[in-house]
Amino acid sequence: MDAVLIIQLIAASVAGAILYTIIGIAPGTDETAVLAPVTLVLVLSGFEPIVILAFFIAAIVAKKLTDSIPVAIAGIPGGVMSAPMVEHAMVLKKHGMPELSIRKMASGSVIGTVIAVPMSLLMANLIAPLSDEITQYASQIFLGGAIFLALMTKHRWIALLSIVPFAFLIQGLRMFYWETGIVPEDQTVFTSFFLGITIGPVILKLAELLNGRSRRKLPRFGKKDIAMRRTEKVKGFPNPFKILTGKEIGTTSISSILGVLTFFMSPVGMTIFLGETLTSRIKDPVKKAARAISSMDGLTNAAYLSGTLIPLIAIGLPLSPTAIGPGGPLFNAPPVFTEENNLHHMLSMSDFIVATLIGAIVAISITFYITIKYAQQIxxxxxxxxxxEAMLGVFFGLVIMLAYMDAGIVNIVGVIVVALVAGFLHRKGVNYGVQFMTLYAAPWLVSLFL
Amino acid sequence: MPQQRQEEENIEVWEDLVHIKDLVIAIIISTITTLGAYIIAPNDPPKPLIFGLVGAVGGFIISSLLIKPKRNFRYMDEEEE
Known part of the structure; x- marks a missing residue:
């Protein structure tokens, strides 16, 4: 590995860390929706695979470090994953300690990362021998995954019911493109449908605004009030192991390890479940909240890293909610990456280790430092x-561009159809995981009926 | 908290408040800059995508300058809740 490549890796990691430090703080940014499109564009632009991996790792570490900041300061989740932490962060905020929650969360994130990286590499090695078996039954496994994730959600029956019809919609559009010659028969439109699902909830909301009656029925708000207490400056370089108490380090480590072991489960679900179980016996509300947020943040970080790395290194198929959502473009972004030829096939074990370490270390040193020191200013x-509005606008623009790239104007319409249906299903409680698994299983699932 | 009725015209999309007209403006700006840059780029991959990405960043900056966030932000000085 030469010096030029190392410099590229570092540059990509710095870019990823800075970009997602900012995006992480912005309220309501869903991980999949903000990570997948940008990663996809980078993949399709022809960057070196290893550089993309470093970028992605830096991006998730940075995003997970910063998306808890608005939770601590304003009680607004910076992303879907930080939603479970709001309750505990509000306890600390009520006691006038928002900067304490930021420090505890960020330190929890660091521990999660430190544990997840080596453990994921290890787990990947354990699973790798099974890889041939697994890839052989990929479609079946994706269907199984969709059913499993559907059963795990609160609205399991509608989720279960949605699988086959949604597969028909996707495959139906593809067949229509082949039939009309818009897309050659040996090409499968994937990317833009993936993004259509991602942006579905927003598209549905926008479509509803076109209906005058439902527009008038929507709840109206003034401006969002956000008040922040000025905090003191932190001196020197912060040390996560000093910020957390011994017990907090212990709980955070345990939950991070469990986060890695359950990489194939929904990270949000695990965060809620473990965060509550591990802290249920602590009486003092402040201590309990501090313990909960540090371990939850460790867990989300660990679950995200392992959910991306283990399937990527061991199998080459996106068999976890993280891999199939935010990490999707690393597995499948035709024509650059396909299920048969993606990062898994292109990179060696040492490439994975180097890219992951550089990405994680760069992101932690930049973002952790910035987070602790300048959380308030940012x-x-x-x-x-x-x-x-600007953020929604950008994601909309990216989706339209990629739809056009996949199959021209007709596909912009096709993606809007997918997005409307996906948005509707999402609102009825069918989460992204189920929909993405269905997207992968669609060709095989539909062929069963033909 | 009680607020003047006519000021309440923002709606919630994706956990934050937006003004419908501003949102439409932002979407139009971003779509034009992104898709526009993609289409005018020389047809020599990956140039169209890179142009598109630059267009997206440009659109983001333009809409950030044109549109005001729908948040009242203030520092809280000691003991007020």
């Missing part, structure tokens, strides 16, 4: 100057 900047 929050103030984002809240004051970055309009939510």
């Amino acid at each position: 929050c103030a900047f984002v809240f004051r100057f970055i309009p939510h």
